[in-house]
Amino acid sequence: MATTPATADRPASTGATGPRSPAREAWYRFSKDRIAVFFLALFAAYFLTALVAWGIELTADKPFLYEQTLHELGIDVAETATPPDTGHWMRLLGTTSAGKSVLLRVFHGTKVAFLVGLLGAGLSVVVGTALGLVAGFFGGVIDDIVQYVYQTVASIPYLLLMLALAFIVRQGPVAEWYNASWLNDYLSLGLFNIVVVIGLTSWVTLCRLVRAEVKKVRELEYVQAARALGVRWPRILVRHVLPNVFHLVIINFSLRFVTAIKSEVILTFLGVGVDKEPSWGQMISDAKNELMRGIWWPLAASGLALFGLTLAVNIVGDALRDALDPRLKS
Amino acid sequence: MIAFLIRRVLYAIPVLAGVAFITLFLFNVAGGDPVAIKLGKNPSPAEVAALRAEMGLDDSLVEQYFSFVGQLLRFDFGASWADSTPVAEIFWRGLGPTLAVSVPAFSIGAGIAVVLALLVSFFRGSVLDRVTTALAIAGISISSLIYILVGQWLLADQWKLFPVWGFESGAGAATFVALPIIIWVALSVGTDVRYFRTVALEEINRDYVRTARAKGLPERTVLFKHVLANIAVPVITRLTIVVPFLITGSFLLEIFFGIPGLGSTLYTAITSSDLPVVKAFTMLGAVLYVAFNILADVLYALVDPRIRLS
Numbered sequence: 001m002a003t004t005p006a007t008a009d010r011p012a013s014t015g016a017t018g019p020r021s022p023a024r025e026a027w028y029r030f031s032k033d034r035i036a037v038f039f040l041a042l043f044a045a046y047f048l049t050a051l052v053a054w055g056i057e058l059t060a061d062k063p064f065l066y067e068q069t070l071h072e073l074g075i076d077v078a079e080t081a082t083p084p085d086t087g088h089w090m091r092l093l094g095t096t097s098a099g100k101s102v103l104l105r106v107f108h109g110t111k112v113a114f115l116v117g118l119l120g121a122g123l124s125v126v127v128g129t130a131l132g133l134v135a136g137f138f139g140g141v142i143d144d145i146v147q148y149v150y151q152t153v154a155s156i157p158y159l160l161l162m163l164a165l166a167f168i169v170r171q172g173p174v175a176e177w178y179n180a181s182w183l184n185d186y187l188s189l190g191l192f193n194i195v196v197v198i199g200l201t202s203w204v205t206l207c208r209l210v211r212a213e214v215k216k217v218r219e220l221e222y223v224q225a226a227r228a229l230g231v232r233w234p235r236i237l238v239r240h241v242l243p244n245v246f247h248l249v250i251i252n253f254s255l256r257f258v259t260a261i262k263s264e265v266i267l268t269f270l271g272v273g274v275d276k277e278p279s280w281g282q283m284i285s286d287a288k289n290e291l292m293r294g295i296w297w298p299l300a301a302s303g304l305a306l307f308g309l310t311l312a313v314n315i316v317g318d319a320l321r322d323a324l325d326p327r328l329k330s
Numbered sequence: 331m332i333a334f335l336i337r338r339v340l341y342a343i344p345v346l347a348g349v350a351f352i353t354l355f356l357f358n359v360a361g362g363d364p365v366a367i368k369l370g371k372n373p374s375p376a377e378v379a380a381l382r383a384e385m386g387l388d389d390s391l392v393e394q395y396f397s398f399v400g401q402l403l404r405f406d407f408g409a410s411w412a413d414s415t416p417v418a419e420i421f422w423r424g425l426g427p428t429l430a431v432s433v434p435a436f437s438i439g440a441g442i443a444v445v446l447a448l449l450v451s452f453f454r455g456s457v458l459d460r461v462t463t464a465l466a467i468a469g470i471s472i473s474s475l476i477y478i479l480v481g482q483w484l485l486a487d488q489w490k491l492f493p494v495w496g497f498e499s500g501a502g503a504a505t506f507v508a509l510p511i512i513i514w515v516a517l518s519v520g521t522d523v524r525y526f527r528t529v530a531l532e533e534i535n536r537d538y539v540r541t542a543r544a545k546g547l548p549e550r551t552v553l554f555k556h557v558l559a560n561i562a563v564p565v566i567t568r569l570t571i572v573v574p575f576l577i578t579g580s581f582l583l584e585i586f587f588g589i590p591g592l593g594s595t596l597y598t599a600i601t602s603s604d605l606p607v608v609k610a611f612t613m614l615g616a617v618l619y620v621a622f623n624i625l626a627d628v629l630y631a632l633v634d635p636r637i638r639l640s
Binding site for chain 2 (some may be wrong): 148149151152153154155156157159160161163164165167168171172173174258262265266269270271284285287288291292299303306307310311314315318
């Protein structure tokens with residue numbers, strides 16, 4: 001895939017071009033969409049912000065700046081909410097009702113959003129792809145079992161399943177096990193909870209799509225040829241079948257990323273989400289009491305941050321779907 | 331058709347049995363000891379033993395499962411742990427307020443979405459199309475919580491156009507459900523417009539549309555007669571499949587606006603670990619989901635004569 005022929009740059013005319021990899025072909029189509037490229041850059045900026053926030057968290061001394069009120073830090077501000085002003089950089093986006101810097105909390109929230117988005121969508125996509133691959137490839141009893149499992153999971157109302165799982169992970173034996181495990185040092189229980197809940201409830205759509213596509217791909221000549229040559233099934237699955245359904249995986253990943261960061265807001269509001277560190281969901285939830293008192297800036301800052309990231313992923317996801325859709329190839 | 335229905339209903343049985351198993355497993359095993367949840371901290375050992383026996387928790391999981399399924403088949407959903415009200419009564423009490431919000435919101439939202447989607451596919455590529463598409467993608471990128479918070483704050487708290495909180499049955503309900511309905515429509519219309527627009531545009535690229543145009547039919551006839559008839563199938567399917575979710579209502583809207591419907595009932599039940607209520611609602615949701623999926627397939631065949639149920 002990575003090898004690029006010397007003639008890769010497409011000539012201005014639509015004349016004969018050298019052979020190009022599907023990935024490069026897709027990128028070419030994607031890059032024609034200026035708006036999508038802009039939002040891809042915005043997404044990259046968010047990602048960098050998240051990395052920086054994570055780096056600061058790993059290296060800085062506790063208590064973190066975002067946990068302290070500006071009063072404690074010796075910056076002359078009352079211990080209540082103050083609107084945005086340019087007096088000090090920590091006050092640029094105002095302070096929360098507890099007197100903490102909104103800017104720093106929104107900044108750190110980027111890291112939380114990426115953790116939730118990447119891990120939640122990652123888990124969902126891995127489960128969906130793996131089950132879809134084996135069901136479509138082997139057929140028979142395995143296919144029946146996988147179909148039965150996803151039909152059953154799909155029959156439970158999504159929000160109910162999500163909430164029930166969230167409460168269960170938090171209070172039951174799972175929480176006890178988690179608090180004692182090494183994972184707890186890296187990911188708080190609240191975050192782990194969101195990731196598991198999203199991963200285990202949202203894989204059905206992708207599983208269905210992958211299964212249907214694999215059933216078609218399985219019958220193609222080159223897969224038959226690989227079989228006839230005696231290639232073993234794990235290699236056929238990974239080398240020959242998976243690349244042909246991978247566009248579905250990528251598109252679905254972007255959809256699940258959005259679902260995950262939007263679910264963080266709802267789960268956190270309902271009290272089963274992020275609790276140990278500031279997140280956008282937490283700031284939006286706090287606004288329920290703050291707005292009525294005229295404190296709009298924490299909501300505006302966290303809401304806009306969330307909106308920008310979601311919009312970027314939605315637009316890039318749409319453009320990816322267009323770029324990767326084999327039917328649109330000329 | 332009859333044979334198809336029988337087969338689908340028979341096929342639903344193992345699925346619902348699976349849902350019952352997941353429900354029982356989630357709440358009686360993975361969720362921790364239900365006795366501890368019901369009795370709170372530091373109950374006496376005698377109390378614990380009595381309750382365990384009463385709830386059948388000393389039986390094996392298989393025995394518990396069959397007694398749970400047996401209860402469900404007799405429509406015996408038990409009583410709430412909070413105030414001993416039968417679950418069936420709780421359900422009927424909440425249904426009215428929920429439907430008062432969800433049915434108008436769903437109908438208005440779907441109507442707006444279908445009309446708008448057809449319009450933008452008719453004027454595809456125009457300014458109207460681009461603005462609508464851009465607004466739709468921006469609209470779906472906003473958290474639903476923000477719609478509710480800002481809507482409630484601006485329209486009810488600041489401008490006093492609607493009551494902030496509360497509910498009343500009968501005709502008085504209209505003032506209380508108006509704002510939740512508006513917010514519901516605003517937060518759902520973007521997704522629906524995008525979906526129906528894709529469906530319509532896919533249809534527009536088909537051969538019969540080219541033929542109709544080649545015959546010299548005006549674009550309006552092509553779109554509203556030929557295309558509309560064909561997109562009816564995916565539109566109906568999608569709308570039928572979401573109906574079960576109207577019953578759970580919008581959780582968040584009911585909580586924020588104090589509407590005593592099924593959504594807020596369920597929320598209270600989950601947060602206070604009122605397991606009989608949560609289990610019954612889960613099973614009910616699953617039954618409705620399966621039933622409406624079958625209904626969607628039947629409607630599918632009724633609308634599109636090319637589809638034969640087999």
